[in-house]
Structures are given as C-alpha cells and as structure tokens.
Amino acid sequence: MDDIVKQALARWPNVPHCSGWLRLDARGHWRLRDEADQLQGAPGTPVRHEALNAFISRNYERGADGQWYFQNGPQRVYVELEYTPWVVRLAKAQDGALELTDHTGNAFEPAAVYIDEQGSVLFAASAPSSNPAHSRVALLHDHDLDAFSQHATLDDDGESGTFHWRADADLPLQAIARADVPARFGFVQSPEQKEKAEKAQG
Template sequence: MQEWVERAIAKWPNVPALFGWLGLTRRGHWLIQGERITHPRIVDAIANNYACDTHGRWFFQNGPQRGYIALEYTPLIARVQADDRLLTHTGQVIESARALYLDENSAAILDTPDGAALIEGADLAWVLEHLRDGDSEIDDEALAAALATPSGDTTELTLMAFDTRLPVHRCDADALPARLGFVRDPEPRDDEAES
C-alpha cells in the first residue's frame, strides 16, 4: 500500500467497505459499475493499492475505504514481455510459481506466491513453448491428453519456467477459486459493514 493510504486508514479506521462497484476483466482491465476505467492515474492508483484479504477477497484500498473487486476470472493477469519475463497487469514481475493449471477451455493459470495469474490469451504461445512431455517438447497428442485429464488431477506435462520444472494440473474454471484460494464475487461477511 502507498503511504498516503496507510495514513488515511490510521486517521479513519472504520470506513465501511464497498461491494459490487469494482471489477477486473480477464484481460486485466479495471471496471467501475461495468465501465472500463481508462484514466492512467486512476489505473495506477488501483494497481498500487490492490491486495487480498485473509478470506481470499481482492480489493482496492482507496484511502480509508476498501473497495472489493469482482473478478471475471483470476485476481492477476500475466503478460509475456519482450525479454520473456511475465508481468502482471499491476506491473509486478512474476518471479516464481508453484504450478500451472489448465482449465477445460485451455486457459493457463499460474499459481504464484502473489496469487493466481491467468496467462492472457495472446500469450498462450509462451505456455506452449515451455510445456514439456518428459524431456521433449509437447505435441498435439500430449496436449490433448493433458486437457482430457479429469479436473483435480495432475497431468503428464510439466512447465519449464523460473529455472525449475513445475507440475501441470487440470482444474475446471469453477473449481479454481477454491483450489487457488481466491473469491470471484466478494460479499460482505456477517461481521462487516457494507456501504
């Protein structure tokens, strides 16, 4: 969190949280009441003050008020950079991951220490370049077999990334939040005030 946010929280500690106003698309665009936010300073402010609470709900801390964010897919969206690094939609470099998940629609999600990161559709070529079937590059048959693996199971594939070999799991899109510890549609808890 930025310093001004921490000062505002200290000054006004009991401002009710906001639910149902903010969102994040699967392409990494912020929304307010369904409309895309495009003003660069606002986009940067959200990115710099975006975090997760202990219940897996992602939010934007706007001064003393916490605005919870409805996620179209995952809390982070990863994009491949020219130097082959992965960068989240918030500008954070992904330096490690625990595993890669493939959903029933061939979406690729990294389980990172900072949260679940969908590799944006245009960058799926990066995933294909780094997938391995044993020590070999994958072919169509190996990929099809991995995608046919039942949800919740580990595939035969691995992902060579971050100087390590990561397991590749199959997980249906609806099961990802529980598996990776995030909430797509945050709601207030009984002990919280809502505005």
C-alpha cells in the same frame, strides 16, 4: 500501500466498505461499474486514466477472508474478479529468457502451471505462507496463449504435459476444473454475491 492511504485509514478507520463497483477482467483491466452496470450484470467501463490505474494497482490487497480489494483512502472497495486475482503477460526478456509480468507491473515467478477445461492457462506462485490456499494464482492473458504453446509440450490426453519455463526448470502442466480454482487458491470471486448471500441468510 501508499502512505496517503495509510494516513487516511488511521484518521478514518471505520468508513463502510463497498462492493460491486470495481471489477478486474480476464485481461487485467480495472473496470468501474455504476449502478446500471451492476443491475444488468455488465462488466463496466475500463479505467483508461494511467494515474488512476497505477493508484488502484498499488493499493490492491487481499483480506484475511480471501476477498480482494482496492483501499481507496479510508474506504475498502471490494473487487469483483472475472476469474483470478491476478492476470499475467508472457514475454521474452532481452536475454531470451521467458518472463511473466502481472497486471500491476510486477514480476511473477511461477511454481506450477494449470490448464482448465476451457483451455485457459493459470500460473501459481510459491505460497507466501505455509497455507497453500494463500498462493498467488494468475490467469494468462489470452493474447499470449500462442506464445505459451510454443514453449509447452502436451501429452496425448491434451490436459497434461510440460511448460519449458527455464532451461533448468520445466514445470508440469496440470489439469484443473475452473469451478475449483477459487477454493483451491483461497479467494472470493464475487464479494458482491457473497455480501448478498450473507444478507439473505441474516
């Protein structure tokens, strides 16, 4: 988190949060959603400004309740997730080894690979704590599915197999239901819908 953001939080600790205004799409793009987008359920406008993209990425965090947010100065802006909290690209390094990079520009080291019923590929990193629900999970950008298939071997059932990640580190492919992913990895896909549901109950 940027120092200027930490200073703003210390100075104005009780600024109300907002939800519905920012979305992470399935290709790792930040999208701004105005009131019309929210009313229509539209994905919003991609953020093209390089510095703003970088600022959002540096201040992207997970709350204890599983909601992901962008800390915009003193205000917490909850992020709508098209699928997972992270999106990764697959490429070859100069030495020929495969590498994954997340949508914020950081390396992503997978510990497990999943395929859902729609053919989407997800990578899970090692859990940062003893709670497996806190493991980082990332969707593979759809442009990299062909590259992935060149390094994967599917079994006859089409749902299991092996991903050849490193020379000494093959990862088994595991089937997962798309609807189970948020609960399995401990994140809230739509803070906006969660907030509406809580207001309706209250």
